[in-house]
Amino acid sequence: MTRLLAAWAVALWFGLLPAPGHAADAPLKRIVMLDFELIDETLDRASDAAQQQRLQKISDALRQEFIDRHFYTVLDNKPQQAQIDDLKRRFNLYDCNGCDVDIGRALGADRVMTAWVQKVSNLILNLNIQIRDVQSGLIMLNKSVDIRGNTDTSWLRGIRYMVRSMEEKGQGNR
Secondary structure, rough: OOHHHHHHHHHHHOOOOOOOOOOOOOOOEEEEEEEEEEEEOOOOOOOOHHHHHHHHHHHHHHHHHHOOOOEEEEEOOOHHHHHHHHHHHHHOHHHEEEEEEEEHOOOOEEEEEEEEEEEEEOEEEEEEEEEEEOOOOEEEEEEEEEEOOHHHHHHHHHHHHHHHHHHHOOOOOO
16 A cells, blocks of 8 residues: 555655546637738738738637647637627737637637738748637736748647647646
8 A cells, every 4th residue: 555655655745646636638718710810011912812821720720729639628709700700800810909818708718819921922921829818808918929921831840839838838728
């Protein structure tokens, strides 16, 4: 019995077991993930259609990464899609003075994520996410990744890098 307790204490000390009172499979926080938006500081309108498709691709890819890595329970935006579309016509959701929190609250979320791509040129782009606590409105996480190249491959590589970094730093489900 003493050996068993000693082995348990060693495993607990080295993080091999969850601490007492902390369930290994605690329920995940619920998050609303708003689609990526684009800040395009260039005058290049020729690639607008391709960039709109990329925004949807990386929005979908990030949702799937959050689900696959068990960062959050990702909620469906469809019940509030009319409100989201209305707000997007008037504001950038990443900078709308709390309207993102209202969307999260309406969907019963714990967290809400806004996301945007800042295009400085066809070579220099920046992927950004911000996660807020719905109850307090406080920012829980800001994450940014610089990428090079305005292609599907570079945008998706940036998403994978961002998520891998979040996982390594324990920033999922905060």
